[in-house]
Amino acid sequence: MDANRPMSRRALLTGGAAGGPMLRPPWAHEAAEFASRCTGCDACIRACPEGVLSPDPDGRPRFDPQAGECTFCGDCVRACQPAALDFAAPTRWPWRARVEPGCLPxxxxxxxxxxxxxxxxxxxxxxxxxxxxxxxxxxxxxCSACVGVCPAGAIALERAPLEEAA
Known part of the structure; x- marks a missing residue:
């Protein structure tokens, strides 16, 4: 685990490390374009009514599935003046929920x-x-509504095949 990346509450309480890829907010440009446009101003983070965006170690916004549900309201996009988040970004939200082996049922x-x-x-x-x-x-x-409520931590987001994310 990256020492600069904070642990989730579940990881802290269970002794596990939060893993997985860094998720950018919906409507984020691809990585290089996003990095060149994002100034780390936090306007998108402050605009998020659900509180699911937080700064990564570099000060850029990341989506935290443990924090709750994204309603895809678009407030983050409207707040992003450098247009690192853009309704016209070339990719759609590619993440979907996945059930892991620890599922209680x-x-x-x-x-x-x-x-x-x-x-x-x-x-x-x-x-x-x-x-x-x-x-x-x-x-x-x-949206990740299911991720943070799972008492076993058995749901995660994964990148979906293009036909499922369309």
């Missing part, structure tokens, strides 16, 4: 926290703890 424990908070009804949980939750990749928007 996969181990016989009744849990539906992820399903209950999913605004797109993209998560199915077998009744009575008889199998892991599953994600419908065509319904999932990658």
């Amino acid at each position: 996969a181990h016989g424990v009744v849990c539906a926290s992820c399903r209950d908070v999913c605004p797109e009804a993209a998560i199915r949980v077998p009744p009575g703890g008889r199998g892991a939750a599953s994600i419908d990749p065509l319904r999932c928007t990658g």
Whole structure:
């Protein structure tokens, strides 16, 4: 784990390290273009009503799936004067939820926290703890509402294949 990157609350309490790629806010340009445009002014972070953006070690905004749900309201884009976030950016939000092996129902424990908070009804949980939750990749928007509420830390965001992210 990068010593400059803060641990999530779950990682701190469970002794694990927060992993995975650095997620930029929705509507961010590709990495090089984003880095050349972003001034680290924090306007997008301050504008985010959901509080899911925070500064990375370089002062540029990152999306924190543990912090809650992105409603894709666009307030961050409208606040970004250098246009590092741009509704016309060439790529769409490519992230989708993935269920990992620690999913409680996969181990016989009744849990539906992820399903209950999913605004797109993209998560199915077998009744009575008889199998892991599953994600419908065509319904999932990658908002991360399910990530932070999972008591086992068994949901993460991953880059989706282009046909699923379209």
